[in-house]
Amino acid sequence: MHSTTSAVTLALAVFLASAVESVEALTIIVAAGVSRGWRSALVGMAVAIGALVVLVAALGPALVYLVPVNVLRAVVGALLLVFGLQWLRKAVLRAVGLKAKHDEDAIFKQHVDALTVAEVPRPAATGRVDATGFVVAFKGTFLEGMEVIVIVLGLGGGDHQLGLASAAAGAAILVVAGVGVVVARQLAGVPENAMKTVVGLMLTSFGTFWAGEGLGVRWPGSDLAILVLVGIYAVVTWALVVLLRPSPQQVTPEQARA
Amino acid sequence: MPARAPLLLRWLKAFGAFWWDFLVGDTPELLIGVLVAIGLVAVLVKGSSLNAAAVAVFPAAVVVLLGGSAYRARRSKS
Numbered sequence: 590m591h592s593t594t595s596a597v598t599l600a601l602a603v604f605l606a607s608a609v610e611s612v613e614a615l616t617i618i619v620a621a622g623v624s625r626g627w628r629s630a631l632v633g634m635a636v637a638i639g640a641l642v643v644l645v646a647a648l649g650p651a652l653v654y655l656v657p658v659n660v661l662r663a664v665v666g667a668l669l670l671v672f673g674l675q676w677l678r679k680a681v682l683r684a685v686g687l688k689a690k691h692d693e694d695a696i697f698k699q700h701v702d703a704l705t706v707a708e709v710p711r712p713a714a715t716g717r718v719d720a721t722g723f724v725v726a727f728k729g730t731f732l733e734g735m736e737v738i739v740i741v742l743g744l745g746g747g748d749h750q751l752g753l754a755s756a757a758a759g760a761a762i763l764v765v766a767g768v769g770v771v772v773a774r775q776l777a778g779v780p781e782n783a784m785k786t787v788v789g790l791m792l793t794s795f796g797t798f799w800a801g802e803g804l805g806v807r808w809p810g811s812d813l814a815i816l817v818l819v820g821i822y823a824v825v826t827w828a829l830v831v832l833l834r835p836s837p838q839q840v841t842p843e844q845a846r847a
Numbered sequence: 848m849p850a851r852a853p854l855l856l857r858w859l860k861a862f863g864a865f866w867w868d869f870l871v872g873d874t875p876e877l878l879i880g881v882l883v884a885i886g887l888v889a890v891l892v893k894g895s896s897l898n899a900a901a902v903a904v905f906p907a908a909v910v911v912l913l914g915g916s917a918y919r920a921r922r923s924k925s
Contacts, residue, residue: 667881671870674877674913681917687924735865797909800885805892806901818906825910829917 595812598819599744600757602791606740607761609784610733613696615769617729620700625722632718633726641734645742645755652746659803665743666800672739673792677826680786684830690782700725737762744795790826794818876916884908 614634622630652661682688704725737758745754798815801808808814852860870878884905891901 663885667885668870670881670909671878674881674909674916675872675874677913678874678877678916678920681913682920685921687921732865736869739869793909793913797905801888801901801905804885804889804901806888806905807898808902821906822909822913825913829914833917833921 595815596750596753598791598815599750599795600753602788602795603741603744603754603757604761605784606788606792607737607758608765609781609788610737610740611762611765612781614730614733615765616697617700617733618726619769620697620704621722621726621729624701624704625719625725629719629722630726633723634730636723637727637730637734640731641738644735645738648738649742649746649751652742658749659805661746661803662799663803665746666796666798666803668739668796669743669792670796670800672743673789673794673796676785676789677793677822680782680789681826681829681833683782684786685833685835687833740792744792786826790819790822793822874916876919877912880908880912880915884912 618630618634621633656664679688683690704721741751741754741758745751794815797818798808798812810817887908888901888905891897891904
């Protein structure tokens with residue numbers, strides 16, 4: 590029962606985190622495709638995916654089978670904790686209006702504008718791969734993919750559930766890619782900010798739990814402690830949003846109109 | 848025009864920049880705070896066998912870190 594709870598929570602955390610990163614990668618790939626040609630964008634994406642697969646094949650088994658499990662848990666726990674706290678902090682700041690909300694439409698427009706005025710003109714339909722479109726799609730896919738890998742190796746490796754974590758990440762990438770192909774554009778309708786808050790809560794909770802386990806902490810209730818940690822951090826996040834929200838006197842006319 | 852650094856060096860620099868941005872970024876206090884909290888928990892568990900204290904202290908430290916970092920951001924933006 591305890592391990593089922595842990596597995597479901599882990600799969601959900603990996604799925605949501607991977608979906609968020611995939612949406613961000615999709616925005617960059619679509620922007621490169623629209624501005625510089627689809628061939629370059631798709632080749633850039635495919636080469637990045639190939640590089641990521643090689644990286645996982647090299648690092649995954651080495652991490653899980655060569656590093657002692659307690660050391661692995663302490664290190665990935667610390668990593669997840671730092672990453673999760675960064676996400677939660679951004680979520681709080683976005684909720685109180687101190688940081689702009691993640692807007693895929695605005696990011697898409699930014700990328701398209703930058704790529705359209707790139708120094709190298711878009712090649713005519715010669716069938717050649719455009720270097721600018723290739724590099725932008727490669728970097729976007731590779732960097733967002735690296736974050737997915739850190740989450741998969743962190744969450745999956747800490748609990749020896751690498752297969753489950755990889756499957757959850759793969760499912761998220763397929764869902765986002767599938768929807769992206771059907772609608773043929775970036776996914777502005779995805780509630781990314783809410784998803785990021787949930788992922789931040791989960792990464793912080795798993796990070797606390799595993800770092801503690803790696804150090805020798807015996808959590809009451811074993812894996813169920815993860816759910817208690819999620820609850821505590823959710824209440825604290827909500828309280829911070831209430832406490833940090835500017836009072837009506839502090840709100841500028843521009844903020845009030847927004 | 849200055850000569851470009853070798854490809855391997857540029858890749859290593861980019862790799863280092865990725866991890867720096869990933870772990871530190873604009874919130875060095877979170878990385879330092881997490882390391883301090885982990886050190887504290889290690890002392891409680893290994894040195895004094897105070898498991899109950901570690902169970903309470905670790906999440907409390909995380910809460911303090913999150914609150915402190917968010918307050919710091921608000922102060923710097925107001």
